[in-house]
Amino acid sequence: MKIAFFGGTFDPVHRGHLEVARAAAKRFDLSLVYFSPADIPPHKQKRKLASFEHRFAMVALATAGDKRFIPSLLDAYTGGPNYSLETVRRLKNTLGKSDRLYFLIGMDAFEEIGTWYKPVELLHECEFIVVSRPSYSLDDAARALPKALRPPEPVLKKLSKQQVGTIELPGTAIHRLDDVWESVSSTQIRAAARKPAKQLSRLVPAPVAEYIEKQHLYLDAGGKWKAGRAAQGKMLSFERSISRSRKNE
Ligand code: ATP
Ligand code: MG
Numbered sequence: 001m002k003i004a005f006f007g008g009t010f011d012p013v014h015r016g017h018l019e020v021a022r023a024a025a026k027r028f029d030l031s032l033v034y035f036s037p038a039d040i041p042p043h044k045q046k047r048k049l050a051s052f053e054h055r056f057a058m059v060a061l062a063t064a065g066d067k068r069f070i071p072s073l074l075d076a077y078t079g080g081p082n083y084s085l086e087t088v089r090r091l092k093n094t095l096g097k098s099d100r101l102y103f104l105i106g107m108d109a110f111e112e113i114g115t116w117y118k119p120v121e122l123l124h125e126c127e128f129i130v131v132s133r134p135s136y137s138l139d140d141a142a143r144a145l146p147k148a149l150r151p152p153e154p155v156l157k158k159l160s161k162q163q164v165g166t167i168e169l170p171g172t173a174i175h176r177l178d179d180v181w182e183s184v185s186s187t188q189i190r191a192a193a194r195k196p197a198k199q200l201s202r203l204v205p206a207p208v209a210e211y212i213e214k215q216h217l218y219l220d221a222g223g224k225w226k227a228g229r230a231a232q233g234k235m236l237s238f239e240r241s242i243s244r245s246r247k248n249e
Contacts, residue, residue, distance in 0.1 A: 001031045004129065005091055006104040007075060007084055010037040010055050012212065013062045014189055014204045016182040018069075020131050023180035024104050025068055028129060033104065034091065035059045036072040042081040042117065050217055052076060061207040083117040088125045101125075106181075107132035111144045119146045124171045133181045138162040141174050193218035 004024055008017065013035065021033045037055040049055070056071065063069035074091055075082040084103070092101060103126050110130045113119050123145070130141045139159035142151055149169050151159070159167065167174040189203050193212055200209035212218065 001096075001098070002029055002100050002102065003032045003034070003095065004028070004030050004102040004104040005034050005036060005074075005088060005126075007036045007038060007082075007087065008109075009041045009049060009186065010035070010059050011049050011186050012055065012058045012189055012204060012208055012217070013037075014184050014186060014208075015202075016184040018062060018205070019182050020104065020106070020177075020180055021069060022066075024102075024129050024131070024177055027177060028102060028175070030068065030102070032068055032070055034070050034072040034074065035063055036075045036087065038075040038082040039077050040081045042083060043112065043115075054211075054215060054217060058204075058208045058211055061211055062205045064207070065205075081117075085116075085118050085122040085125065088122065092125065100127075102175075103128045105130055107136055107140065110141060113144055114146045120148050123149060123169070127173045127175065129175045129177050131177045131180055134163070134179055136163075136176075136178075138165060138167060138176055141176060142167050145169075145174075190218040 004021070006017070006021055010017065017035070021035070024030060025033060037052065037059055039052045041049075056073070056076070060071040063071050074087050078086075088101070088103065095101060103122075105128060107130055110128070110132075113123075116122065132140070137160050139156045139162075142156055142159050145151075149172075150156075151167070151169070164176055164178055166176070184203050189200065189212075192200060192203065197206070197209040197213040200212060203209075204212070
């Protein structure tokens, strides 16, 4: 069975993530894609994130319609940053001998891979599927590799003429998946969180848009709303649910 690990902050998960997973599943004949929100993403510790529980709930709602998409708890609380190397090793321990694991990742994240925890070891654990905008060519992915794995300049030059295909490396391979990049980001959704769920659902699946509205998420991220107002919103929803349950008693 072919399986992909798709890690991220998913704050929140959006249509771009789903589109990528669908395209990868089609091209690489994947039976399962594990969507794995990180409790503590090593690279996103500056900004305050929505809680892991909220991000996981949204991933669960977004993946509900597709049997291949698994909301994964692999990167739930570990007490420290969630390093992909450790997660992938944990996931591999659960797989059978005939299973093949891929690491699904966007080019913007792959560009930083040299700064990750033990990147050479991670690249040797499984093959990578790198999703990028059409303007990228294969050498962009190759140039992002840690020095120990980076092909020499003449090879990089050849790759720069190739838009699609695979970079074969000792102990791993990087496959490029092109033409699936949707111009949507979690940043954009956080900034638009004040909009009605109906409008938000152009960027995220409708149940996720509803969830953002119900839980008053990201209200302090977009500018107009002050943090206090967001907190007030949370209290009101809490109070509403208490009064509802009292009515039902
Ligand atoms: P943010 O705006 O907060 O950086 P994001 O939209 O980039 O969020 P992440 O959770 O950081 O979402 O991304 C998880 C993975 O999905 C990363 O590998 C990232 O490169 C990839 N990705 C994000 N948005 C897209 C998109 N529109 N198309 C393809 N891949 C994407
Ligand atoms: Mg990002």
